[in-house]
Amino acid sequence: MSATDDTLRANQIYSLTFSHKHLSRSPERKLAVLACMDARIDVELILGLRVGDANVLRNAGALVTEDILRSLILSHHLLGMEEVMIVAHTGCGMLSFKDEELKARLHDMTGAAVVSPQSFGAFANLEESVLDQIQKVRSHPWLNGLTSVRGFIYDVETGRLREVMEQSPALSYDLPPLDTALEEIS
Ligand code: ZN
Numbered sequence: 350m351s352a353t354d355d356t357l358r359a360n361q362i363y364s365l366t367f368s369h370k371h372l373s374r375s376p377e378r379k380l381a382v383l384a385c386m387d388a389r390i391d392v393e394l395i396l397g398l399r400v401g402d403a404n405v406l407r408n409a410g411a412l413v414t415e416d417i418l419r420s421l422i423l424s425h426h427l428l429g430m431e432e433v434m435i436v437a438h439t440g441c442g443m444l445s446f447k448d449e450e451l452k453a454r455l456h457d458m459t460g461a462a463v464v465s466p467q468s469f470g471a472f473a474n475l476e477e478s479v480l481d482q483i484q485k486v487r488s489h490p491w492l493n494g495l496t497s498v499r500g501f502i503y504d505v506e507t508g509r510l511r512e513v514m515e516q517s518p519a520l521s522y523d524l525p526p527l528d529t530a531l532e533e534i535s
Contacts, residue, residue: 435486
C-alpha cells in the first residue's frame with residue numbers, strides 16, 4: 350500500500366460521517382491564510398480554524414507568487430475575503446539552499462535544462478521574507494481593498510506564532526502568553 354492508497358482508505362471512512370454539505374463557498378471568517386507547505390504545520394489546527402472558515406493557500410516558503418496573487422484576488426473579489434495572514438515558520442527549508450546551487454545540482458543530476466520554475470525563491474532571512482510578502486500583497490492595486498495584511502512566524506518547536514512587525518524587522522512582537530490571552534478573553 351502506498352501513502353496515497355492509505356489516504357483513499359481514510360477518505361472512505363471520512364465520507365461515512367460527512368457533515369459539511371451545506372458550507373458556503375465563501376470563507377466564513379473572510380480570511381485567507383498563506384502558509385508554508387511544511388508538513389509540521391497544521392494550519393487549521395494552529396489557528397483554531399474550522400472547515401469553511403478561510404481560504405488556505407500553501408507553497409514552499411509562504412511566498413506571494415503569481416499564482417498566490419491570482420488566488421488572493423479571486424478570494425477577495427469573488428468570495429468576499431478581506432483579511433490576509435502570511436504564516437512562515439522557523440526551520441524553513443527555504444533557508445537551507447541557494448537557488449543557483451540547486452538549479453546547477455538538478456541540471457547536473459538530470460542532464461536537463463528547464464525554463465520552469467524560473468526561481469525556487471530561496472531566502473536568507475525569514476523576517477525580511479515575511480515583510481516582502483506582506484508588501485507584495487499590499488502593493489497590488491487589485492488587493493487594496495483588504496482590511497488587514499499581517500505576517501507571522503510559527504515556531505515549530507513551541508507551536509507559538511509571533512508577528513513580524515513592519516517598522517523593525519529585528520524587533521518582532523511576541524504574542525502574549527496563553528494565560529494572559531485567556532484572562533483578556535474572560
Ligand atoms: Zn517552510
